[in-house]
Amino acid sequence: MAKTCYYEVLKVSRDSSDREIAKAYRKLAVKFHPDSNPGDEEASKNFKQAAEAYEVLSDSEKRARYDRHGFAGVEGGAGQFNSAEDIFAAFGEMFGGGGGFGDIFGRGNRTRRGSDIQIQLTLSLEEASRGVEKTINFDKRHTCDTCDGSGSKPGSQPQGCQQCGGRGQVLQSAGILRVQTTCPVCRGAGKIIVDPCTDCRGQGQVNRETTLEVQIPAGVDDGMQVRLSGEGEASSSGGPPGDCYCFINVRKHKLFHRDGRDLILQMPISYTQAALGAEIEVPTLDGPDTIKIARGTQSGDVLKLSGRGMPDPRGGRKGDLLVQTYIETPKKLGKDQEELLRKLAELEKTNVLPEQKNFLQRITDYFATSETS
Numbered sequence: 001m002a003k004t005c006y007y008e009v010l011k012v013s014r015d016s017s018d019r020e021i022a023k024a025y026r027k028l029a030v031k032f033h034p035d036s037n038p039g040d041e042e043a044s045k046n047f048k049q050a051a052e053a054y055e056v057l058s059d060s061e062k063r064a065r066y067d068r069h070g071f072a073g074v075e076g077g078a079g080q081f082n083s084a085e086d087i088f089a090a091f092g093e094m095f096g097g098g099g100g101f102g103d104i105f106g107r108g109n110r111t112r113r114g115s116d117i118q119i120q121l122t123l124s125l126e127e128a129s130r131g132v133e134k135t136i137n138f139d140k141r142h143t144c145d146t147c148d149g150s151g152s153k154p155g156s157q158p159q160g161c162q163q164c165g166g167r168g169q170v171l172q173s174a175g176i177l178r179v180q181t182t183c184p185v186c187r188g189a190g191k192i193i194v195d196p197c198t199d200c201r202g203q204g205q206v207n208r209e210t211t212l213e214v215q216i217p218a219g220v221d222d223g224m225q226v227r228l229s230g231e232g233e234a235s236s237s238g239g240p241p242g243d244c245y246c247f248i249n250v251r252k253h254k255l256f257h258r259d260g261r262d263l264i265l266q267m268p269i270s271y272t273q274a275a276l277g278a279e280i281e282v283p284t285l286d287g288p289d290t291i292k293i294a295r296g297t298q299s300g301d302v303l304k305l306s307g308r309g310m311p312d313p314r315g316g317r318k319g320d321l322l323v324q325t326y327i328e329t330p331k332k333l334g335k336d337q338e339e340l341l342r343k344l345a346e347l348e349k350t351n352v353l354p355e356q357k358n359f360l361q362r363i364t365d366y367f368a369t370s371e372t373s
Ligand SMILES: [Zn+2]
Pocket: 144, 145, 146, 147, 148, 149, 150, 151, 152, 197, 198, 199, 200, 201, 202, 203, 204, 205
């Protein structure tokens, strides 16, 4: 397989500075990092390719040989990166700080926030309109009370890690580079639990059901989130807890369709109401209201009830209720109605179908005419 030019891999020009090359590589490493692209072969390939290109171009001697002789100039000299771990081991330091590469991806031995939790919360449109208090139940990881999160059985002490001398970091050699990485034995903690707490099996955390009262502000819309700060999972490294996010689903309403802050209502009116005008009762989320239908209203005309829509959750003006009229044709007509409509049709010189006879009568008529012909 033909190899892609190292400059192309890093998307830099041939005369870029070391800093530009490092910057370009850092960007690609973050983008294609396996932690952000689990199971993605292509990303993994790109990640390794970028590391190889960086290894050559960040070394002035190798870069000069590559510039002069191409891949042949650096054959055997370019890194053999089989895994992401190899790459961290080689270039961990360039990602800054004592925590190394791991910190970009939330690893390393610094304290970390607990994880966030996501809860789905379904509301009716009425609840979304008025705001509501909801009780939610979910499981989350709490700090273990028995060991106070240490993971060690009460009375016992964790031992300092011998591999890293309690620093959580070890120095590794990768060719001419000496880089610091997270200690593989204690995984950065610097200590090892010898007598684990039985309640949490040494994890320092336990799963427990949690009940919370959530105040949902008036006007929330489908897809919005309400954040409950600090109500997520406990941190396993002594950091602050995560947050809990309530994702709002608003059920479809039988009458109203929501459009941002406005509500839309499809309202049937009769031909006579449309032609002569009328005052009709319309439902709103706050109870019935009346609107005036003007003479000559057309199907599809929209009437506005100001301030009868949804509140703005950010405190702005309330939306409107838009009443969209449509003319409903009667499916059945009484005898008098039919007579009047026929008269009207005559008056309007409208061509209408003759009065419908019932089915049996039509069959009789049919045979009567075919006999005579
Ligand atoms: Zn415990």
